[in-house]
Amino acid sequence: MAMFRPSKRSGFTGYEVGLDGQVLDLDTAVKGGVLGGVGGGVIGAGVGVGVGEKLDLMKMIEELNLSEIPSVFICPISLEPMQDPVTLCTGQTYEKSNILKWFNLGHYTCPTTMQELWDDSITPNKTLYHLIYTWFSQKYFLMKKRSEDVQGRASELLETLKKSKGQARVQALKELQQVVAAHATARKTVVDNGGVTVISSLLGPFTSYAVGSEAIGILVNLTLDSESKANLTQPTKISLMVDMLNEGSTETKINCTRLIEKLMEEKDFRSEFVSSHSLLVGLMRLIKDKRHTNGILPGLSLLNSICLHTQVRGLIVSIGAIPQLVELLPALDSDCLELALFILDALSSLTxxxxxxxxxxxxxxxxxxxxxxxxxxxxxxxxxxxxxxxxxxxxxxxxxxxxxxxxxxxxxxxxxxxxxxxxxxxxxxxxxxxxxxxxxxxxxxxxxxxxxx
Structure with a gap:
C-alpha cells in the first residue's frame, strides 16, 4: 500500500486557491474582512500578551467555542476548524489527521469530489494555517481584553459599594448585577475580592427595596460558601427575602426564591427558616401568577425543597396549597408537573x-x-x-x-x-x-x- 506523505514540493508563496476557487491572500483576506478579520496590526498588542508570544491554536479554538467560523477553515471530514491543514492534488484541503485516517481506511479518492488521486502526496497549506491562526488570535485577544475589562470593572464597582450610599449605591449595585449576570469572570472576581460579605452586609431590617432587590439579584448568581450561607440565614435577612418575595417585582421574587433554595442546600439548614406562613403564601402567589409564568418552575422547585422538611408540610396544607396545585396541573409542562405531583404526594402523607x-x-x-x-x-x-x-x-x-x-x-x-x-x-x-x-x-x-x- 502506498503511504501518503508530505510532498517535498515548495510551490506556496503567500497565496493558495480556496475551496471556492478564489485566491486567499493573508493580508487581503484579513484586512478586507473576507474572513471576518478586524484589520491588521501586531497580534496581541495592547491586550496583555507580549509581542511575538505564540499561543496554542487548539487552546484558542476550545476557549472561544465559536458558533460561526468561516467555512474555508472547516475540515470537510470532521466539520471542525483545521489546525494542521493539508491540500491534496485535487486542490481540496483537509485536517491532516482526518485525511490520513481516510487513506488508512483504504480510500484513494478525494472525500469532497470523490476523484481518484493521481498524486499520493499531501502538502501543508501554510497560507491557510496562517489565516486560521490570525483569525482565531484576533478573536481570542479581543475576548481576553473584554474579560480583563470586566474583571477591572467588577473590582471598581465593589470598591464603590464600600464607600457609597443612597442613589450612588443603588446605581453601583444595578451595574454590578448586570456584569455578574453576564460574565463568569466577574462573578469570580467579586467572590475572590470578598464581595459576598460586602453585599450581604447591605441586607437587613432597614434595607430599602431598591438596594435589596439588586443585592439579592447579585448574590443569587454567586458561588456561596458555607460561611456566606450561614450569614444569609440570619433572621433579619431571611425576613427581608420573605418580604421581597411578597412585594417585589416578578424578577425579584424569582431571585428571592432561587436564593432561599440555594441556602437550603446546606446540611445544617433548619426548617424553622422556611416555617413561615408569609413565605409560603408568597410562594404560592408566584406559582399561580398566570401573567408571569416564568415564576412557576423556580417557585415549585423551592416548594419541593421545603416539602422535604416534614415539619413544614402541615403548614403548606393549612394555607390551601393542595387545591391550588391540583387546579394548576393541566396547564403545567412536564418539568413543573413532576415537581407539583411530588409535592402533592408528599402532602398526602398527612391525614x-x-x-x-x-x-x-x-x-x-x-x-x-x-x-x-x-x-x-x-x-x-x-x-x-x-x-x-x-x-x-x-x-x-x-x-x-x-x-x-x-x-x-x-x-x-x-x-x-x-x-x-x-x-x-x-x-x-x-x-x-x-x-x-x-x-x-x-x-x-x-x-x-x-x-x-
Missing part, C-alpha cells in the same frame, strides 16, 4: 393532606388523566395520590375514579413496561376499585374506549 385531596373535586379526574401521559415518575406520583385517597374513602372515591376511567388506565399500566412496583400498586388499586361493582359491570368499566373518550 389533613389526604382529606384536602379528597375534598378537591378535580383531584381524581386530573390524576386519572395523567396516568401514562407524561412519564413513569409522574404516573408513579399520580398513582400514589389516588391510592391514598381511595384508601381513605374506598366507596366514594373508588366509584368516582372508576367513572373517570381509572380502571382502563390501570390495565394500561399493568400491561406496560413500567417497574414491577408500579404494576403491583396498579393491581392493588384495581382490586380496591372493583369491590363496589359486579364482575360484569366492572369489566365494562375497563374498556379502553372509555379512556380514549
Amino acid at each position: 389533613e393532606g389526604r382529606l384536602a385531596l379528597k375534598d378537591c373535586t378535580k383531584t381524581i379526574p386530573n390524576m386519572v388523566r395523567l396516568l401514562m401521559r407524561v412519564s413513569e415518575i409522574s404516573t408513579q406520583y399520580a398513582l400514589s395520590i389516588l391510592w391514598s385517597i381511595c384508601k381513605l374513602s374506598p366507596e366514594e372515591c373508588s366509584s368516582v375514579a372508576v367513572e373517570a376511567g381509572l380502571a382502563a388506565k390501570l390495565l394500561l399500566v399493568i400491561q406496560s413496561g413500567c417497574s414491577p412496583a408500579l404494576k403491583q400498586r396498579s393491581a392493588e388499586l384495581l382490586k380496591l376499585c372493583s369491590l363496589n361493582y359486579t364482575d360484569t359491570i366492572f369489566i365494562s368499566k375497563c374498556k379502553l374506549t372509555r379512556t380514549i373518550q
Whole structure:
C-alpha cells in the first residue's frame, strides 16, 4: 500500500486557491474582512500578551467555542476548524489527521469530489494555517481584553459599594448585577475580592427595596460558601427575602426564591427558616401568577425543597396549597408537573393532606388523566395520590375514579413496561376499585374506549 506523505514540493508563496476557487491572500483576506478579520496590526498588542508570544491554536479554538467560523477553515471530514491543514492534488484541503485516517481506511479518492488521486502526496497549506491562526488570535485577544475589562470593572464597582450610599449605591449595585449576570469572570472576581460579605452586609431590617432587590439579584448568581450561607440565614435577612418575595417585582421574587433554595442546600439548614406562613403564601402567589409564568418552575422547585422538611408540610396544607396545585396541573409542562405531583404526594402523607385531596373535586379526574401521559415518575406520583385517597374513602372515591376511567388506565399500566412496583400498586388499586361493582359491570368499566373518550 502506498503511504501518503508530505510532498517535498515548495510551490506556496503567500497565496493558495480556496475551496471556492478564489485566491486567499493573508493580508487581503484579513484586512478586507473576507474572513471576518478586524484589520491588521501586531497580534496581541495592547491586550496583555507580549509581542511575538505564540499561543496554542487548539487552546484558542476550545476557549472561544465559536458558533460561526468561516467555512474555508472547516475540515470537510470532521466539520471542525483545521489546525494542521493539508491540500491534496485535487486542490481540496483537509485536517491532516482526518485525511490520513481516510487513506488508512483504504480510500484513494478525494472525500469532497470523490476523484481518484493521481498524486499520493499531501502538502501543508501554510497560507491557510496562517489565516486560521490570525483569525482565531484576533478573536481570542479581543475576548481576553473584554474579560480583563470586566474583571477591572467588577473590582471598581465593589470598591464603590464600600464607600457609597443612597442613589450612588443603588446605581453601583444595578451595574454590578448586570456584569455578574453576564460574565463568569466577574462573578469570580467579586467572590475572590470578598464581595459576598460586602453585599450581604447591605441586607437587613432597614434595607430599602431598591438596594435589596439588586443585592439579592447579585448574590443569587454567586458561588456561596458555607460561611456566606450561614450569614444569609440570619433572621433579619431571611425576613427581608420573605418580604421581597411578597412585594417585589416578578424578577425579584424569582431571585428571592432561587436564593432561599440555594441556602437550603446546606446540611445544617433548619426548617424553622422556611416555617413561615408569609413565605409560603408568597410562594404560592408566584406559582399561580398566570401573567408571569416564568415564576412557576423556580417557585415549585423551592416548594419541593421545603416539602422535604416534614415539619413544614402541615403548614403548606393549612394555607390551601393542595387545591391550588391540583387546579394548576393541566396547564403545567412536564418539568413543573413532576415537581407539583411530588409535592402533592408528599402532602398526602398527612391525614389533613389526604382529606384536602379528597375534598378537591378535580383531584381524581386530573390524576386519572395523567396516568401514562407524561412519564413513569409522574404516573408513579399520580398513582400514589389516588391510592391514598381511595384508601381513605374506598366507596366514594373508588366509584368516582372508576367513572373517570381509572380502571382502563390501570390495565394500561399493568400491561406496560413500567417497574414491577408500579404494576403491583396498579393491581392493588384495581382490586380496591372493583369491590363496589359486579364482575360484569366492572369489566365494562375497563374498556379502553372509555379512556380514549
